[in-house]
Amino acid sequence: MAVKRDYYEVLGVNRQASPDDLKRAFRKIAMDSHPDRNPDDPVAALRFKEASEAYAVLSDAGRRRSYDMFGHAAVDMGAGPAVDFSDMPFADIFDTFFGGGGGRSRRRSDRGDDLRYDMTITFEEAFTGVEKQIDVPRLATCDRCSGSGAEPGTGTETCPGCGGAGQVRRAQQSIFGSIVTQTTCPTCGGAGRLLKSPCTQCRGQGRTTVTRRLAVRIPAGVDTGSQIRLSGEGEAGVRGGQPGDLYVVLRVKSHPHLARRDQSIVYELRINIVQAALGDRIEIPTMDGPVEIAIPAGTQHGQSFRLAGKGMPDVRGGRRGDQYVLVQVVVPKDLTAEQKAILRKVGGLTGKPEKVSKGFFEKLRDAISLDG
Helix, strand or coil, rough: CCCCCCCHHHHHHCCCHHHHHHHHHHHHHHHHHHCCCCCCHHHHHHHHHHHHHHHHHCCCHHHHHHHHCCCCHHHHCCCCCCCCCCCCHHHHHHHHHHEEEEEEEECCCCCCEEEEEEEEEEEHHHHHHHHEEEEEEEEEECCCCCCEEEEECCCEEEECCCCCCCCEEEEEEEEEEEEEEECCCCCCCCCCCEEEECCCCCCCCCCCEEEEEEEEEEECCCCCEEEEEEEECCCCCCHHCCCCEEEEEEECCCCCEEEEECCCEEEEEEEEHHHHHHHHEEECCCCCCCCCECCCCCCCCCCCCEEEECCCCCCCCCEEECCCEEEECCCCCCCCCHHHHHHHCCCCCCCCCCCCCCCCHHEEEEEHHHHH
């Protein structure tokens, strides 16, 4: 038969621990080890069962005195059975022993809901930053009743169901004696007061739907998925509660010629075999306007060139990334007889493959990772 540990040791308290000390100790263990939170952990389940038994004994003054005098024999001799709370749902433990939800009020939060607004901007607007005007429908505080929900001049009265407390207390008998639980008052919904006459404009809700125009400043460097929070621009709170926030979620359109990889901009430059072999100077697009770059003789398919500081700005610091020019050598399909003859004179028909160290996409990845 396994030897039981001392109940005080199980809870991690000394023998002079107050009832509040015991409650805090058991709550901590219950938060960490309850089976609802650890469904496949037998060690946690055993620890919770052990702590439940210890708390059931030590939290009862009479049983604690017996345990202090006779130890575990007091429980075995019938001083009251130790109870296993493992089958009690996690939330119910705190409703029963800790005043509901770990001491937090069960009353519904008065804060207004947060809102989301999806916005699409162009690639250029993401690069420069922009200010946009948006129209947002939302629940706002009723201007007739100032959010009280009551018709002006009528006011409210104390809820008869809860006496103004907003919660209803119920007592039930158990092996521990009378256990009191608290629930939100169904009559007033937790408000504690009832309207004598509901506002005719908002019908007692304290809020009405309105559309408000807002200015949204979008910083340079944002990307698809970026969010901008407008504090207090969500829905109005209930009964004068704090308003929620508005989150503007961005989607950036694609550019016709440029692609983005974080703060880097990528441009795919297509050249013919003559340009690749002999070199050339070619004008390419950037976010600052067209620039001319030199393509050196012997440029290979997949080769990349970096234009420092020509990428997107960082949304936090403003420092710009780089632009990469990735070369794709285009081989003509419809050659004339004369063109074919010229190419044959150049040579290269060896019957053997050319050795290429890396492919196009490998060079793209390496170029950005090494220089970024």
